[in-house]
Amino acid sequence: MKCVLAAPKVEWEDEYYADDICLENPGIGLLASILRLQGCHVVIRDGNLENLSLSDLMSDLEGADFLGLSLDSSTIKSVSNWLFEVKNSFPNLAIALGDYAISMAWREALEQVPEGTVICIGEGETMLSDWAASGFSEETLTDLQGVAFQRDGEIHCTDPPLEVAKLDTLPWIDRQVFERVQHANHDTLVIMASRGCPFNCHFCSRPTFNQLAGAPRWRPRDFQDLLKEVIALEQRYGIQRFFLFDDQFPGSHKQATKRIQNFENVFGQFNRKYSFRVAMRVDTIDVIGDLGISAMWRSGVERIFLGLESFSKTQLISFGKPSSNAYRNITTVDMLERNGIAVHCGFINFSPNTSHEQLITNGQGLLRSRQGAYFRHFRSQLYYGPGSRMKQADSESRDNYQSYITLAPPEMKHIHSRLEELYKDLRYIDLRMERLDFRAIRSLKLKHGSECELDSLWWLWRETKEALAKNNHLMYEMVLLGENQIPLQEFSKQQQESLKILESSINKRVNNA
Template sequence: MKVLFFNPQQEMLGLQCLSATLKAAGHQTALFNDPRLFDNPWVRIGRTDGASYVHDAGLAAVAAHSPDLIGFPVVSDDYGWARAWAARLKARCDIPIVFGNCHPTFHPREVLGRPEVDFVVRGEGELTLLELVEALGRGKDFSKILGLGYKDQGNVRINPMRPLIPDLDSLPFPDKDLHYGPMPYLNHGYITMLGRGCPYRCSFCDNNSSARLYAEHGLAKRWVRRRSPERAIAELLWARTRYCAGHFRFNDEDFGYDQRWLREFCALFKEKLGLRYFAWVSPNTIDAKTARLLAESGCDAVEMGIQSGSERMRTEVLHRRVSNRQMESAMRALREHGIRTDVDLILGLPTEAKADLDETVELLRRGRPWGTYAFWLQYYPSTEIYALAKERGLLPSGTAQARAAGIHREGDIPRDALARRYHAFITLLPLLPDAFIRLCQRWDLIRYCPAFFNTFLIAQLRRLLKGGVYNEFQVRGYHLLWRESGRFLAACFTRKSS
């Protein structure tokens, strides 16, 4: 059996895991990448002359591969994109289409209500997708496939959830060739995850929603799982040999939450590889001892979520149990051990006031991270923060209707003018001297910060000015822009010439 995945621009590790499992069972996989040059988190223009070359290329990929099944990874922000592609494909061919990932997991009936979608895979998908592919090949029914949603003579059927995979060491290494073939520029730095699940229960995050969903089915006894240090190192050695990987990026939710595992892994990594790496960390688990362990093993950069500098917001709204003192201490420990630290924040939170934003600025001033990334809150119906805001009547006007209509993107959430000014200032803050930040705080000058600054461009400028360690996302982005812009311009020229 042959499966063709449609990919929304970035490297999707989940697709690589699915593909590896299918290939290990003797099936064939391929990938078509939609570059989404004008429909991504930073640029949304709508219809552009020449962009139809992507549609033609997608249809050509289907014709070339003749798949038995077409799959889409669908987080809520990509739901509209996936629906549009699926409808386009259904109008031209009668190939079954399956949606997987977060959105179908939480909203299977909504998704299967669409005529262009035939199946949904809920939760961890390796075994569910494998069984679906084999059932399609053998003409068997789908009623016994755990984790699957499907249509039966016009009726939507949702099977019970599949238990979590207890032993991650049993899974094959991710199929990097799936992406590296059509997207060779991704072979700059090696991205992987050495575990699954998150130990925290933040109100805004789908990890919390997923853990609750599995708990409702009595399947969340081992939500957080890790591969053994030996198996993790085996993949990295394989990646260095096969892809000449010289820098690694570990996308685990909190790389340091299991200190015993971390000590064993860091010792093996330093001994066997001796290279540099990036990791996601939490201030809950970073102290001077852990920062030193990370630095000595080769960690050159981390990203850490702090979300808000207001302890009230974190406790009452975000359900994050960590003090400002601990956050400041974590940032200082990482900085003192030479680890570049970017921090993530969320603005536009329900009940957020100017005093909360001022506390965020003060925490950042004291912590002095290398970089700041401030995102606007997006309300997803599966999250606790959505329920909280809805219960208190705090949802922005039109949000509930937009979500009910399947619209999941930043642009439909109104942003307070003052919050936009703080957004720009927070993004600029790592470039500003401490004395200037204090002056702005003392005289309440942040309210006058120009709100028209494009924070994405500010972040790029900050990278150029500050330099720093290797950043695979930045390198990949430049290659993507160069490659796909050339294809777009060639398509425009061909269209006008004809």
């Protein structure tokens, strides 16, 4: 059987990546290896490494039995239009969609794709292996775990997915795309050392995703098996630098010190021949201390992506972190630098319920603590992430309703007066603004009100764009699913008049700037 796996280009740079890291999609590479074990011929198309158009995909699908697409929130809307053309041209083709966003918004996604399209919920390795063993028969879908699909106008969702209990039993990632299009400046490969996150931040969807199958929040690989893969990749490609695309490299606070000791036992013997970039939390650095940081340095860790804490005490409390101290950020960066490890910071500045005062506190804290100099990427997270407890608490009760939406509290419309001052030292700002459709927005009841929130969204969008446009050294990026703006006719008459006045005011200030 011929299988095609594709991942359209993600429309923003992820905070974990740097310019010299190969942005290959590790998920489809792993699934390709799973399908090869079933005797399938697999073609991978990765939009992060190569151009991927509908015509390219249609060409690859000649003679194919299966198409698997890895979609995130920036690609689901555009690719759904592709699927209707694909289905018209290849009516017997089995199609499956997967990844975090799809898993959490499977019901909404099914409304936007051709009937018969399968949504993979949660981890897909076991499901895909079982479906391939049946020849991708539609009749076997109800026997698979972790799938949703439409049949005869009715939506079906099977039992929860099966997790991979031991990651070391998985095959290594198929690197065929990297082999085909590798560039001279790509001297780093992504590799998996663990899966999930042991923490339970209420604004994050990772814990929810991992618990879809009842799996532990965090599962590690054995470092001896990781070493085998590292050596094999070095022998094949001559690459000695690796990005461990884990959410939390050393695991929980109880596990962290021992996990790092084990890492040094395996990789410390190579005298930093192999280089690693990992992701960790500020409070985990506190737990392992200077001894743990030194052990990571001896093991080859050259840079840590550091998830900073909020500088606002009230925001920390709202995040479920009452004991956290935001100024650990400063001491943590100093500890890492003192031990020779570079720092790459990321920061969730605000959620839909964040107040203007909290934004000001965060911005001033960043600048006072010199964190702006460390930022490659500053993410202002404006959406209720799929599966986040924060969204579930504020939305109307509805079974399996996990749609991406974007809203902001009314006081955020005042942020424009401080944007330039607060963000002038940051090199990159990624303002995510996402939604599936207008119905998702209308179905929510927020603490600050209901449809009046749309005024705030418009304010924040336009005023932020204006402020950032005045700083040539800042890149501005914003992603909206679907249209580039909410259609004006979908607002009330009063809101339409307010937006017209607002747009006129903004245009005058821009023209006079």
